[in-house]
Amino acid sequence: MKLWKFLAVLVAFGVLGLAQAGNPLVLDKASTPQDIALSVFGDAAFAPAIMRATNSKALVDPTFARITRLDEVLPAGAKVWVPEETWAKAFLAVWDPNRVEDLFGGGKLVVGSWWTAGGEAEGLEALFALYREGYPDVVIVNATVAGGAGFVFKAVLKPRLIAGDPPDTFQLHAGLEVEGYSPETYLRPLDDLYAIFGWDKVFPPDLLDLMRYQGHYWGVPVNIHRSNVLWYSKEIFAQYNLTPPANWDEFFQICEFLKGKGIVPITLANAGGWEAPHLFETILASTMTPEEYRGLWTGETPWTHPGVTKALEILKKLLDYVNPDYSAHTWDTVLEYIAAGRGAMNVMGDWAMGWFMAKGVDVGWAPVPGTKGVFVALSDTFAFPKRAPNPINVIGWLEVCGSKAGQIAFNMRKGSIPARTDITPEEKAQFNSYLQSCMDDWARDAIVPSVMHGAAAPESWVVDFKDAVNLFLVTKDVAGTQAALVAAAKAALGK
Amino acid sequence: MRFKLRRDTILSVLLILPSALAIFIFVYGFIAFTAYVSFSNWNRLVPDYTFVGASNYLRLFQNPRFIITLRNLGVFTGLFVGGSLFLGFFLAVLLDRRIKAEGFFRTVYLYPLALSFIVTGVVWRWLLNPGSPQMGSTGINLLLEMMGLGFLKSGWYTDPRVGIIAVAVAAIWQMSGYVMAMYLAGLRGIPEELREAARVDGASELQIYRFVVLPLLRPITFGALIVLGHISLKIYDLVVAMTGPGPGYSCDVPAYFMWELTFRANRFAQGAGIAVILLFIVSLLIIPYLRYSLRREVEA
Numbered sequence: 022m023k024l025w026k027f028l029a030v031l032v033a034f035g036v037l038g039l040a041q042a043g044n045p046l047v048l049d050k051a052s053t054p055q056d057i058a059l060s061v062f063g064d065a066a067f068a069p070a071i072m073r074a075t076n077s078k079a080l081v082d083p084t085f086a087r088i089t090r091l092d093e094v095l096p097a098g099a100k101v102w103v104p105e106e107t108w109a110k111a112f113l114a115v116w117d118p119n120r121v122e123d124l125f126g127g128g129k130l131v132v133g134s135w136w137t138a139g140g141e142a143e144g145l146e147a148l149f150a151l152y153r154e155g156y157p158d159v160v161i162v163n164a165t166v167a168g169g170a171g172f173v174f175k176a177v178l179k180p181r182l183i184a185g186d187p188p189d190t191f192q193l194h195a196g197l198e199v200e201g202y203s204p205e206t207y208l209r210p211l212d213d214l215y216a217i218f219g220w221d222k223v224f225p226p227d228l229l230d231l232m233r234y235q236g237h238y239w240g241v242p243v244n245i246h247r248s249n250v251l252w253y254s255k256e257i258f259a260q261y262n263l264t265p266p267a268n269w270d271e272f273f274q275i276c277e278f279l280k281g282k283g284i285v286p287i288t289l290a291n292a293g294g295w296e297a298p299h300l301f302e303t304i305l306a307s308t309m310t311p312e313e314y315r316g317l318w319t320g321e322t323p324w325t326h327p328g329v330t331k332a333l334e335i336l337k338k339l340l341d342y343v344n345p346d347y348s349a350h351t352w353d354t355v356l357e358y359i360a361a362g363r364g365a366m367n368v369m370g371d372w373a374m375g376w377f378m379a380k381g382v383d384v385g386w387a388p389v390p391g392t393k394g395v396f397v398a399l400s401d402t403f404a405f406p407k408r409a410p411n412p413i414n415v416i417g418w419l420e421v422c423g424s425k426a427g428q429i430a431f432n433m434r435k436g437s438i439p440a441r442t443d444i445t446p447e448e449k450a451q452f453n454s455y456l457q458s459c460m461d462d463w464a465r466d467a468i469v470p471s472v473m474h475g476a477a478a479p480e481s482w483v484v485d486f487k488d489a490v491n492l493f494l495v496t497k498d499v500a501g502t503q504a505a506l507v508a509a510a511k512a513a514l515g516k
Numbered sequence: 517m518r519f520k521l522r523r524d525t526i527l528s529v530l531l532i533l534p535s536a537l538a539i540f541i542f543v544y545g546f547i548a549f550t551a552y553v554s555f556s557n558w559n560r561l562v563p564d565y566t567f568v569g570a571s572n573y574l575r576l577f578q579n580p581r582f583i584i585t586l587r588n589l590g591v592f593t594g595l596f597v598g599g600s601l602f603l604g605f606f607l608a609v610l611l612d613r614r615i616k617a618e619g620f621f622r623t624v625y626l627y628p629l630a631l632s633f634i635v636t637g638v639v640w641r642w643l644l645n646p647g648s649p650q651m652g653s654t655g656i657n658l659l660l661e662m663m664g665l666g667f668l669k670s671g672w673y674t675d676p677r678v679g680i681i682a683v684a685v686a687a688i689w690q691m692s693g694y695v696m697a698m699y700l701a702g703l704r705g706i707p708e709e710l711r712e713a714a715r716v717d718g719a720s721e722l723q724i725y726r727f728v729v730l731p732l733l734r735p736i737t738f739g740a741l742i743v744l745g746h747i748s749l750k751i752y753d754l755v756v757a758m759t760g761p762g763p764g765y766s767c768d769v770p771a772y773f774m775w776e777l778t779f780r781a782n783r784f785a786q787g788a789g790i791a792v793i794l795l796f797i798v799s800l801l802i803i804p805y806l807r808y809s810l811r812r813e814v815e816a
Contacts, residue, residue, distance in 0.1 A: 176779030179561060201782050203561040285650050294761055346646040348674040348763040363650035481559075484781040488581050488765075495676045495764025505580075 042155070043074060043104040045085075050097050054088060061103050069116060069124055070109035073413060075101040077126030080158040091124075107217055111416045114213045123413045130414040131162040132403075133178060133191035135171035136435075140375040144435035148243070151421045151430060159414050164188050172295075175201075175480075182207045187406035189415050194475025195400035196231050197318075199239045201480035202404070209405040210237035211419070220423050223441045227468040228400060231476055240402030241423045244437035247459055248370040248471045249303040249389040249397040252356075252377070257284060257365045258385065265387035269307070269335055272390045275365075276342040285364040289343040290350035291494065297347070298490040299473045300339075300368045304332040307391030311467035314395075318470070318477040320514045324507040333499045340494065359384065370399070370474070374455050375436035386455060388462075396466035399474035400440060432456075438463060478513065485509035547795065554788035561782050572789040582790070585770045588680040589797075592769065593748040595684035596691070600744050601737065603688060604695025609725070611696070612703045622700070625693040633690070637757025640686035644672035673759040679766025683758055687751065695740050702736040703729070738808065745801045749794060770794055 046057070054075075058067035072088045079085035086099040095101065104112070116123055130152070136145045142165075149161050166174040171192065181187050182202060193199060202208060215221045215238050221229060224242060232238050253265055261282070266272035276286035290296040306314050309328035316322030317329075344350070344358060353376050358364025360382045367373070368389055377384040388395070403422050405415050421427040428439035429448055438452070438460050449457055470476030472486060489505040496502070554573070557566040576582045607625055611618055628636065647653035653661050657669045673682040706729060714724045730737075752771035755761075761768040770790050778787030 172776075172780060176775070179779055179782070183561065183563070201561060206562045283650065285648070291763070292760055344648050344650065345671060346648045346651075346674050348759075349641070349645055358651060361651065481781040481783060484776065491761070492580065492764050495766070 043102055043108070045078075046101050046103050048095055048097050048099050048101065051094050053092050053094055054101075055091060057101060057103070062106065062109065066113065067109050069118075070104055070112040071101060073112060073116075073124045073126060074104040074108075076124065077156065077158045078102040080127050088124075108416065108420065110217045111214055111420070112413065114217065115209075115412050115416055117412070120412075123411075127158045127160075128411045128414055129160045129162050129189070130156075130411060130418055131164050131188040131190075132418065133164045133166075133174065133188035135166055135174040135192060137165045137167040139379065141372075141435050144431040144433075147430040147434055148421055148427055151424075151427055152418055155421070156414065156417050159411075159417075162188075172293075182406060185408050186410075187408055189409040189411050190403045190405055190418055193240045193402050193404040195228065195240060195242055195402050196470050196476030197234065197479045198475030199234050199404070204234065204237070204239045204404075207407055208239050209407045209409075211239060211241065211405060212237055214241075214405075214416070214419060218420060218423055223423075223443055225440075225442050225463075225468075228398075228440055231398075231400070231470055232402070240404040241419045242400045242402045242440040243422045243428060244401050244432050244435060245440050245463060246370050246372060246399050246401075246437045246474070247396055247462070248299060248399060248474060249306055249392045249395065250369065250371050250373070251387045251389045252359065252367045252369065252373055253385045253387070254359045254362065254365050255383045255385045256362055265385060266390045267387075267393065269390050273338060273342075276339075279365050280342055285344045285358055286342040286366060287339060288350075288355045288358045288364040288367045289340075289347040290352045290355035291348045291491070292351045292354075294491055295473050295487060296352050296355075296369070297494055298487045299370070299471075301332065301336055301490045302472045302477075303368055303389040303392060303397055304335050304339075305329065306395050306397050306469055307389060308332045308335070311395055311469050314469050315477075317510070318472070320510070324503065324510045329503055329506065330499060333493065333502055336490075336493070337497050337499060340497070356380075356382075370471075371455065371459060372436055374453075378436075378453070386458075394466050396462055396468045397471050398463075398468050399471040399476050401437075482509060482513035485512065550788045550791050550795075553785055554792045556785050558784040558788075559782065559786065563784070568785075572783075572785045573793075576786055576789050576793075581765050581768065581773060582770070584765045585768045585773045588765075588767065589749065589751075589769055592680050592684050592687075592751065593745065595681060596687045596748045596751075597741060597744045599684065599688040600692045600695050601740060603692040604740070605699050607692065607696040608699035608703055611700055622697070625696050627693065628690045629694045631690065633687075633751075633754040634757045636686055636690045637754045637759075640682075640689070641673075641758045644682050644685075646671040646674045673762055673767055676762070676764045676766040679759075679762050680769075683751075683755060683767055686758060687748070687754055691744060691747065695744070698736050698740050699733060702733045706732050735812075738805070742801065742805045746798055749798050749801070 046061070048057070054068040054072045055065040058071055059065045061067070061071075068091050072091060075085055075088055079087045084100055086095055086101055088095065088101075132145075132149075134145060136142050145163070149163070152159070152161065166177050174192070178187070178191055179202075187207070193202070199208070204210070220241065224232070228242060228245070232240065232242065251265065257263075257279070258265070261278070263275055263278075266275055279286040289300065305317070305328070308331040309317075309322070309326065313322045313326065313328060317324065317326075344355065344364065347355070352369050352373070355364075356367060356369075356373060356376055359367060360380050374384075374386075403419060405412075405419065409415055425439070425441055425443065428441055429444070429451070432439050433452060436456070438456055442464070444460070449460060452460070472478055472483060475483070478486070486506065486509055489502055489509060492505070493502040552565070555567055555569065557564045557568045611621060615621070643655040645654045645657070647655075647657050652658075653669065656672075660666060660668045670678060672678055710728055710732075711724055714728050719727065750771060751769055752775070755767055755769050755772050759767040761772060771794065774787045774790035774794075777783045777790065
């Protein structure tokens with residue numbers, strides 16, 4: 022019986038590895054939180070962490086003591102909660118001693134994101150469920166604002182940051198998108214939490230480089246998406262005995278052939294204004310080496326590079342093979358062409374997989390032509406505003422986001438892959454075949470940042486980039502567009 | 517008597533003061549603040565009020581997208597105001613013939629006004645959906661096809677040559693009923709004797725409208741012009757719901773660009789610049805109206 026109970030506790034806290042792990046402790050003699058901290062952690066400074074953790078428990082379980090002061094003498098037999106050392110350290114790092122109210126537990130956790138649809142909302146809900154397990158005293162407020170790539174959400178968030186009324190934590194693309202939030206003013210650097218929770222060891226170095234802006238970490242990544250995926254209809258490719266194109270010459274041969282059959286060779290959406298620039302960034306990754314592509318965003322590669330010219334020419338040629346109504350379609354509605362067998366290919370990030378699965382479409386995938394061995398990556402992270410109203414509640418949230426259990430639960434539903442590198446083969450086997458192949462590529466390929474999804478460049482540059490590509494769709498003016506891209510880079514890099 | 521007057525004055529001033537203060541701060545104060553921001557260097561998230569002169573305006577006018585939005589706004593305003601006035605007047609004249617079930621038709625024409633531009637935008641987005649040879653036509657293109665007028669099919673808002681014109685069509689659909697209602701009230705106010713007198717003088721029906729009715733309706737035309745004009749200059753929600761910026765920004769309008777520039781690109785100063793330019797354009801429309809109505813008040 023005792024063993025069974027022990028195992029149950031182990032399963033509940035140990036195996037899930039989850040937040041607010043720790044142990045109940047029944048006092049054998051009257052003591053203050055400082056005494057307990059001294060005896061458990063060997064340091065009386067941990068008393069506030071014990072006080073807070075116990076008060077949190079007491080809100081949902083009356084057998085726990087309510088502690089009102091750090092030097093309160095608790096009678097023998099009182100039950101307290103001793104949090105895990107990592108959480109306790111994080112607490113001390115985050116807690117502002119002037120904020121006594123933070124020692125009493127409860128309160129809200131306002132989570133801002135743009136995850137409102139299908140799998141992504143389910144993934145978010147899975148994270149909430151894990152959080153509630155560890156912190157049942159906290160009320161989660163799901164502050165989502167719909168809108169692809171978060172452009173509406175960000176517009177709502179920014180004035181709130183300026184006004185000093187931010188959510189407790191919010192979704193942020195990994196990479197230079199953080200520049201747009203002026204993190205040095207509005208966000209809390211997470212270097213100390215990275216060290217405490219060991220995140221700097223479980224995420225791959227390429228991603229950690231991407232996460233660092235001005236030498237600090239500003240968010241905890243929950244997932245990885247790939248943007249350079251060419252989706253193709255298995256049905257059409259089998260019918261005409263085609264193989265997925267490895268380079269643009271093969272691609273255009275297939276396009277020419279399919280056009281003759283009355284099928285849209287490559288479907289395109291652009292109602293949101295970001296879908297075509299998304300396609301263009303993957304073409305850029307095909308006409309340049311990964312180093313050159315990365316250099317575009319750091320100023321090491323000039324935008325006058327012939328690879329940019331070539332990419333524009335490819336996009337221009339590709340526009341002869343797209344559906345004419347592309348500006349009426351969003352990324353998901355255009356996939357109906359493929360579902361109906363009227364369109365053959367599409368370039369979209371791997372969130373499209375969730376759409377195909379929901380519709381029961383048997384779809385094939387390959388890297389965008391010319392990008393084999395290149396992984397154009399984007400990642401969603403959660404950031405910690407400096408003026409978060411409930412800072413202590415954020416610790417557990419970030420811990421869930423960065424944890425293995427959190428990443429597996431979230432990504433299986435969202436249709437992305439965990440950012441952590443320590444996923445075991447058994448855990449990997451739970452994912453679908455696309456995601457498994459994506460994990461293999463993530464481990465093997467050169468990783469370059471996505472532009473349209475916030476990784477490669479600050480938002481003001483992304484807007485200029487997007488505007489130039491969107492104009493190009495109509496003007497088809499290669500030289501003029503390249504000049505506009507050069508000007509955009511000059512404005513952004515200041516050189 | 518004198519004391520009473522003064523008490524009245526004090527009371528009225530006190531009563532007006534809160535709203536006057538609120539308007540002064542929240543309307544004129546914020547207009548002034550926006551103008552101030554537009555001359556500042558606030559082009560990051562963190563406010564920076566360093567004075568930089570007109571450089572934000574210069575950069576705006578160097579931006580090809582901004583020029584396109586201004587051009588679109590001009591086209592849209594012309595089509596929308598002109599189209600709504602014409603169609604509204606036409607409908608009003610038809611209804612003024614004392615037809616059967618006038619109340620029914622009046623309601624039908626007026627109903628679109630009750631919708632928000634968001635709803636109108638979504639409906640017209642579907643109606644004007646271009647479709648494609650592979651997936652078939654929908655909406656108006658399908659209707660044209662079924663009537664054997666397939667050659668009239670268009671890409672509508674996905675065709676950069678049409679672009680903002682498609683948005684104007686939706687806006688005319690929504691607002692012409694309102695113009696109709698105004699004109700109808702005006703027409704009903706014109707005594708039948710005037711027309712009779714004109715007829716006796718040998719004027720044709722067309723001449724009656726040209727020389728009798730329209731001049732009498734001038735105040736209504738002017739009022740409708742102001743209402744439509746300021747709606748058209750502020751148009752934003754219809755574009756968002758219906759098309760977004762469209763291919764090559766052919767459906768883009770300054771208000772949409774302002775939103776994106778401000779909250780996406782964090783160029784708050786440039787966004788404020790667009791706001792000031794829009795205010796300037798609106799005032800070109802409003803100031804003559806104010807002068808006109810003030811003069812009429814004096815005359816009255």
